[in-house]
Amino acid sequence: MKIAVLLYDQLTALDAVGPYEVLSRVPGAEVVFTAARPGPVRTDMGSLALTADAGFAEVTDPDVLLVPGGPGCAALLEDGPTLDWIREVDAGTTWTTSVCSGSLLLAAAGLLTGRRATSHWICLDMLEAFGATPVGDERIVVDGTYATSAGVSAGIDLALHLAGLAAGPRVAESIQLVIEYAPEPPYATGSTADAPPEMVEALRASNLIVTG
Amino acid sequence: MKIAVLLYDQLTALDAVGPYEVLSRVPGAEVVFTAARPGPVRTDMGSLALTADAGFAEVTDPDVLLVPGGPGCAALLEDGPTLDWIREVDAGTTWTTSVCSGSLLLAAAGLLTGRRATSHWICLDMLEAFGATPVGDERIVVDGTYATSAGVSAGIDLALHLAGLAAGPRVAESIQLVIEYAPEPPYATGSTADAPPEMVEALRASNLIVTG
Numbered sequence: 119m120k121i122a123v124l125l126y127d128q129l130t131a132l133d134a135v136g137p138y139e140v141l142s143r144v145p146g147a148e149v150v151f152t153a154a155r156p157g158p159v160r161t162d163m164g165s166l167a168l169t170a171d172a173g174f175a176e177v178t179d180p181d182v183l184l185v186p187g188g189p190g191c192a193a194l195l196e197d198g199p200t201l202d203w204i205r206e207v208d209a210g211t212t213w214t215t216s217v218c219s220g221s222l223l224l225a226a227a228g229l230l231t232g233r234r235a236t237s238h239w240i241c242l243d244m245l246e247a248f249g250a251t252p253v254g255d256e257r258i259v260v261d262g263t264y265a266t267s268a269g270v271s272a273g274i275d276l277a278l279h280l281a282g283l284a285a286g287p288r289v290a291e292s293i294q295l296v297i298e299y300a301p302e303p304p305y306a307t308g309s310t311a312d313a314p315p316e317m318v319e320a321l322r323a324s325n326l327i328v329t330g
Numbered sequence: 331m332k333i334a335v336l337l338y339d340q341l342t343a344l345d346a347v348g349p350y351e352v353l354s355r356v357p358g359a360e361v362v363f364t365a366a367r368p369g370p371v372r373t374d375m376g377s378l379a380l381t382a383d384a385g386f387a388e389v390t391d392p393d394v395l396l397v398p399g400g401p402g403c404a405a406l407l408e409d410g411p412t413l414d415w416i417r418e419v420d421a422g423t424t425w426t427t428s429v430c431s432g433s434l435l436l437a438a439a440g441l442l443t444g445r446r447a448t449s450h451w452i453c454l455d456m457l458e459a460f461g462a463t464p465v466g467d468e469r470i471v472v473d474g475t476y477a478t479s480a481g482v483s484a485g486i487d488l489a490l491h492l493a494g495l496a497a498g499p500r501v502a503e504s505i506q507l508v509i510e511y512a513p514e515p516p517y518a519t520g521s522t523a524d525a526p527p528e529m530v531e532a533l534r535a536s537n538l539i540v541t542g
Contacts (some may be wrong), residue, residue: 130351131347131350131351132347132350132351132509134350135343135344135347135348135378136344136347136348138341138343138344138375138377139342139375139482139483140346142375142376142377147522148377149375149377149378150377151377151378154535158370158381159465163350163351163354163355163361163363164354164362165350165354165362165363165383166347166350166361166363166380166381167377167380167383168371168378168380168381169378169379169381171377171379171381178375180373195358214431218510232416238510239510257512257514258391258514268381268510269508269510270508270509270510270511271351271353271486271509271510271511271513272510274513275514275515275516277518278517279516282516282517288529289516290516290517291517291519291525291529291530292519292529292533294515294516294517294519294520295519295520295521295522295525295529295530295533296481296482296533297344297481297483297520298430298450298451298480298481298482298483298520298521299482299483299513299515299520300469300515300521300524301483301486301487301511301513301515301518301520302469302470302487303487303506303511303512304487304490304491304502304506305489305490305494305499305502305503306493306505306508307503307504307506307507308507308510308511308512308513309507309510309512310507312506312512313421313503316360317500317504317507318507320504321504321507321508
């Protein structure tokens with residue numbers, strides 16, 4: 119199973135690394151971090167660069183495509199080379215997936231037209247402009263060969279779900295134990311349904327997931 | 331608040347990136363990924379390099395030290411430059427912290443002697459050889475200025491806990507909402523207490539967290 123993870127300037131690091139930590143542990147999986155050009159890619163919070171080992175031209179036939187989100191996706195919504203690459207590899211994937219605002223790139227590439235999809239809650243409504251149906255109350259939304267997930271940390275849940283589909287539940291359960299994923303969030307504010315409304319609105323106004 | 335994250339060859343990526351995603355969002359926080367020498371550092375699963383922007387000599391006075399785990403830590407348990415740097419910066423930190431087997435490096439540096447600490451469940455018992463008291467049933471263990479956490483994904487919980495201590499619960503709650511951390515693990519195997527015993531023993535025998 120060949121898995122391509124798209125990297126681009128100003129992506130959100132955990133969007134890519136959470137799924138990587140899970141999917142790279144599926145027996146036989148081969149993950150390749152891919153960007154327009156190989157080399158280091160700076161993430162949105164500024165202090166970390168992730169290395170793309172391959173450029174678009176070298177990665178043409180992954181079984182799984184994972185598109186992370188981050189403020190940098192805004193600059194790519196009309197970027198020909200990125201959207202072309204996404205469309206090209208999507209034609210051969212078993213699963214085309216996204217974390218957070220990464221679904222906006224799938225939508226901008228025309229892949230989510232008429233499909234149910236999710237995204238980071240701050241930019242969920244933007245999916246509609248691309249003809250997708252935003253789903254706000256599901257952490258992972260599967261429609262056909264497309265699996266989109268909610269913001270940032272949701273990529274870990276998405277990847278465990280995909281690991282189960284690809285290799286069976288026993289393998290996915292083992293991976294969950296290896297990464298000791300028995301979360302104990304210290305607060306009860308992880309979703310807009312649980313957080314205080316004024317906190318939700320203040321963060322929505324900042325729009326930091328799309329514009330940084 | 332200056333936060334140093336140690337990088338070394340064959341670390342586990344999520345151990346470092348989970349906490350980074352949280353701590354970098356604390357207002358005024360400045361994270362610096364630090365290794366013996368600056369440059370790309372290859373993580374344990376092979377497909378991803380994280381960039382260290384600074385070498386040990388450039389980072390002398392962080393307020394927080396975070397030491398991730400991974401199979402690469404085994405090679406550093408007697409590494410003078412790494413253990414010396416950990417001891418030197420620890421002398422000035424408000425918090426010295428670890429994720430997963432990173433606590434073995436704190437212990438090897440002599441910092442956990444006589445203290446309660448945790449680690450990845452696979453290598454938890456190794457803490458005893460360094461004079462620490464292993465704690466297997468707490469995801470985050472705080473003893474004095476030392477905060478150790480369980481395996482891989484536990485670093486996210488640790489970092490939210492630290493964000494609350496450093497900037498107050500309201501800030502930490504907002505960060506939890508930004509990273510949409512309302513986890514929905516698809517399986518119930520995230521801890522040794524919940525997973526089937528034969529799965530626990532098979533993974534324990536592999537010892538992959540310490541030896542790769």
